[in-house]
Amino acid sequence: MAEQGREEAEQPQPVQPPAVQPPAVELELQLPREWGRVVLRIYNEHLAAGVGVAAGFGIGIAAFYFGNLDLALPAIRRAIERRDPDNPDQPADPQVGEGVREGSLLVPVIFYSQLGYQYFTSILNGPFLKACLQAELAKVGYEAPIDVTVEKWELPNLPEGGAGLMGMMGEERVLGWLAELPEKVSLLSTAAGDSGIPEDVSSVAGVYTVASQEDVGEEEEAGPSQAGLPQQPPAQATPTAQQAELQEGPLKGRRARLLQHKDSPTAQTRLKAYSCLEKGAAMVTTGGYQEGVEHLLEGIMLMEHVTPDVVNLILYGQSWLHLDRAKLHQLTSTQLQANPDSTPCLLIQALQLSDGHIRQQAINHVIDIVLQHGETDPMYKHLAYIYCALGLTIWQTTRQPASALSACASALMHKSDHLLTLYYTAWCSMDVSVPQAIRQFQHYIHTAPTDHPAVPGAHYRLVTLYGQQDPSVHRDRILHHYNMAQQADRNRLPVFPSVLSGLTDAARRVYEQVMEQTHT
Template sequence: MAEEAREVVAQAGQAAAQPVVEMMAEWGRVYLRITDVWLARGLAIGAFYLANKALTMLAVRRAVERRDPDNPDQPADPQVGLEAEVDSLLVPVIFYSQLGYQYFTSVLNSPFLKACLQTELDGVGYNQPIDVSVERWELPNLPEGGSRIDGDDGGGESSGLAGRLTRTDRYCISPQKSELSTVAGDSGMPEDVSSVAGVSTGASQEDVEEEEAGPSQAKRARLPQQPPAQVTSTAPQAELQDGPLKRWRAMLIHHKDSPTAQTWHKAYIYLEKGATMVTSGGYQKGEGVELLLEGFILMESVSPNDVNYILYDQSWLNLHQTQFHHLISEQLHVNPDSTPCLLIQALQLPGGHGRQQAINHVIDVVLQHGETDPMYKHLAYVYCALAYTTRETTRQSAPALSACASGLMNKSDHLTTLFFAAVFSMDVSVPQAIRQLNHYIHTAPTDHFWVPHAHYQLVTLYGQQDPSVHRDRILHHYNMAQQTDRNRLPVSSPVPSELTDPARRVYEQVMAQPVTSHT
């Protein structure tokens, strides 16, 4: 232990003595204030810093700084200044580019900068709870606390590759009622999303090996070899229990061995039970709200169009919208911190800053309550909804990726979040997006909704590089895209032409090229 402590102190001394590379011009800076939670002890962290300067600055650097692994000789961006001001603890954070600034704001706007600082300070001997804030923004042509990205004024469509994912109807319902825009624009997020949340969202070695050699035997075994049979009027279907979603459950009757179908069937049951409890109580009792949310969570439905259509359309639950809104309002009047009511209210809001703020409020309340809150175990889903809403609202990938990372820290295999993280990475780093798409494909069942989308997108991404080099991968993913799209569950809609057309053009280009033999 003593040897390890000496090594940490030595590392801290080296970090504290590290000079700033003069060749890099400073783009801007902010000051990060770290204080004690308990005001009576407000200067304790300052005293700890005076007694342990090297260790304290090492902890702050580990939590804040980001380095480019391809350019190890360049300074960190953002970079923590050499010394802090002892007023509580005021630490300069220096940016050498807008990219570094955008990375910093993305982690600042999530819980994980504070969490990382707390963890690193614990590691050097300061184990008291802290608060984190930012002041004295010294930035070029940006409002205080702003995060505008050049070339993106916050409106309009993204010009990036992932902007092609502008519309996908998830369910077999009216296209006018359901759309999922997963556009991603220019972003300041670092290549590795896991660097934000401390979780791995990239491909494992197994993913990489599978990508090199094609799908494993186990993966191939899970692929249906024939298109699914169409549901007809059969005895098992006739035995289905009545309910508003009976015909949707009937569409899954021949897919009982599919884990995705089992999940969706369970979601339909939760939705029906929740709706029954709401209506049988005359829209006076809120017991059914949590069951409705369980259904949305299992379906991974996060867009307001999907949520509202499922709640109120005649072909779905057909709830009375005005009465249901009144029920939620009454429940919140009695208990303003009821997170199930806050969440189902937020999910119904139209896309925009209001929905983003409402979901953030849900997260704040859940984290305040901790594990006793009924929505605590579903934080991954709530962060997924936040990521979707943030990207739709701001047209910026960095804060959306931060929300994805927060969600994956709570549930590392939340499939829609894995897919969103890959999509939002496309304008940041194509290699990282490719790794994350492969990781999602490796993690998800082959009939999960986004799997054919991911295969088609990989074809397009490989085609943007050198199609001749990636010929085998392009052919593999295009064939898998067609097969998984053809074998999708009957409750899922086909992949839109915005994805299939670019992939088809890449495939046709590769097929038109002569095959070169390697001797």
């Protein structure tokens, strides 16, 4: 028996078959399940209306897509898709699906989670998706204006047309992604901030001014919507100090205050702004209507003012241009009767409207016409400013950062170092997370000249934001930004007042707390 058992043990054992790999179909089933989808329609409004090539709009988007599939499909994916950097092996969510069809251009977009759906609806409802698609397609050779709409939703247990972003699960995560959009489109590297759990700082937003307001007799202390940030100096020559001193005009006193700072880029830009405003005012009162309006707008843009209170003050204030409101309105209305698509007249009317949905619609209308006209439109080069004005109007109207950040991202697609947009991006980010706001304020500071009026306030804000985290951990950063804020405030140009006391007091309390901990 023992020998028999030994013989059986010595018998060759059958070879175990290798583990069977699941077929490709089963591997696909291991990917995340589809949560929902939408059919996105990308089309050319003018071509659809029969305007066509005669108006210079070229071939339709569908013809371009199917004739240049290897270029057009990646461009559309770059605009729509989002990948999780922490899970690079997972598919994009949302993801552009297979089976793009003609009929304009019908693009299936797949969601693998409700978060992907929320992200997509956010960029769809704001201006970012359309602007990003336009920019990505232009990179691969298609520059005709496009429009975007939804053809069909396929969503679980949601009404046709989808649900809004606010109030749905994952809102904070989606807002964090939206706050990152300006970094995605900006060509400048964002200074690295601290990581951490997103924190709601809505109680901070609206308490202090966004930027120092120009020191003028009629102006009240500016709230967060009344920022004035001069842009970097334009390429064209600016008035010399002697010319500025001799030139007559309603803003001569302001020009005189900047003469000793003529080497400052910020002062040069402000002098250029004053010159444009005075030239525009003279032209609209002597018959040069549209060109005069363009000069007025350029002056307002160089001063980086976007809110109705400040725009109206510059145009009609006694210590400013002191134009006749009724006459200017009549002139622009007459011009629009002759040319309903005059974007300078449409824009200067829109900027004077009070914050609200009507102003938002008016600015959106200007953007649509500018994009239809393309680079031939006189306002095309100012799209960054117009998108920024739209973003701030959205925020002032809704107090919801999602669409406002989308508009800011669109602005930075046209000018990645647009300083007012960079600052408002940081401002809106305070309602998303402290770390995100820190990164955006640092980005603004590293981009702006040191004598920009919002630089002192940005340093003070960083002090308070670091203070909302662990002050003992961020002691060196708090001390650095507090000292830089005081230095920048001392070196400000004479046309800018000191930072408002509410912000400086809050920063000083954080600074004193850190100093007390240092000496204990």
